[in-house]
Amino acid sequence: MLTLINGNGQPYTKELPKIVILGGEHINDIALAHIKENTGLGFFPCSGGIEAQPKNAEQIVKLFMTYNFKTKYYDNWDHHNTIFLKFDHHVGFSVDKICYNCVKDNHITTNGLKPGDYLAT
Secondary structure, eight states, X not given: OEEEEXXXXXXXXXXXXXXXXXXXXXXXXXXXXXXXXXXXXXXXXETTEEEEOOSSHHHHHHHHHHSOEEEEEEOSSSSSSEEEEEEOTTTGGGOOEEEHHHHHHTTOOOTTOOTTOEEEO
């Protein structure tokens, strides 16, 4: 269990989030064994990738220290208390801005951007 503080300053508790690695079905057996050896997390196929339910926060920290991931957390109607991960490939962290065409190609809302403009990340 995790104890967090909400926007009104009140503590609340949550279970550890499920972890889904998007596209993880393409990870080879050696890499999966490496993850399990380092973290104790056993991943299983799910829609869109592979998933695991951590038993303690240390497993999540160890996973982040084993590979670089882009992360997105959801706790809504569709995805309850889930961290989605995508492999970063050492590129995403280095991106400081994205050109207008890339914003459009990636279906990101342009919010008034026009050709020649950049979206800062």
